[in-house]
Amino acid sequence: GNSVTQMEGPVTLSEEAFLTINCTYTATGYPSLFWYVQYPGEGLQLLLKATKADDKGSNKGFEATYRKETTSFHLEKGSVQVSDSAVYFCALANAGGTSYGKLTFGQGTILTVHP
Amino acid sequence: SQTIHQWPATLVQPVGSPLSLECTVEGTSNPNLYWYRQAAGRGLQLLFYSVGIGQISSEVPQNLSASRPQDRQFILSSKKLLLSDSGFYLCAWSVQGFSGNTIYFGEGSWLTVV
Numbered sequence: 001g002n003s004v005t006q007m008e009g010p011v012t013l014s015e016e017a018f019l020t021i022n023c024t025y026t027a028t029g030y031p032s033l034f035w036y037v038q039y040p041g042e043g044l045q046l047l048l049k050a051t052k053a054d055d056k057g058s059n060k061g062f063e064a065t066y067r068k069e070t071t072s073f074h075l076e077k078g079s080v081q082v083s084d085s086a087v088y089f090c091a092l093a094n095a096g097g098t099s100y101g102k103l104t105f106g107q108g109t110i111l112t113v114h115p
Numbered sequence: 116s117q118t119i120h121q122w123p124a125t126l127v128q129p130v131g132s133p134l135s136l137e138c139t140v141e142g143t144s145n146p147n148l149y150w151y152r153q154a155a156g157r158g159l160q161l162l163f164y165s166v167g168i169g170q171i172s173s174e175v176p177q178n179l180s181a182s183r184p185q186d187r188q189f190i191l192s193s194k195k196l197l198l199s200d201s202g203f204y205l206c207a208w209s210v211q212g213f214s215g216n217t218i219y220f221g222e223g224s225w226l227t228v229v
Contacts, residue, residue: 034217046217046219049217102174106158
């Protein structure tokens with residue numbers, strides 16, 4: 001079946017440090033890939049997405065590239081801010097069949113950024 | 116623009132009591148609707164999804180049920196809550212058709228079963 005594996009956290013960084021959160025997936029067909037962010041006490045917000053191989057999603061300084069050859073969708077940001085502290089979820093949406101469009105999530109990675 | 120609302124935001128319920136969480140979507144028609152649960156220290160798990168009125172698919176066997184009485188209304192229910200039902204419940208919607216369509220989440224409902 002489909003699965004998403006994220007690097008285990010928590011991740012603690014100083015402000016302006018470089019961030020990488022690894023995400024790899026297993027899926028049949030050609031899924032779409034997403035990063036969602038959950039700020040404390042809130043629901044999930046879409047951060048970025050990519051719908052086909054080699055696509056790069058970007059938003060708020062975050063980037064992730066859909067790598068089909070390595071089945072990865074790693075999240076990166078060149079310079080994190082305290083306000084980026086949140087839980088980050090990698091997810092895929094199945095394509096086709098009875099599971100069409102539903103999200104399979106990774107376990108989430110807690111990011112804490114200190115001033 | 117489209118919006119999604121769910122309520123109540125927080126509730127504390129005794130074991131064995133019933134549950135009803137409601138979710139409504141505005142600004143769109145015929146959406147896919149979803150209920151996810153986030154248990155403490157875990158990722159999100161899809162509980163139910165619906166592609167139309169009265170059409171409910173369950174992803175995991177559990178003590179919960181879902182209903183879709185109207186196009187943009189999705190209800191999560193239980194007749195008798197268990198301690199293991201505690202968690203953060205998220206309603207979500209997406210446009211039907213393409214698997215790359217973004218899934219939009221509500222604010223979430225915190226359920227504590229005591």
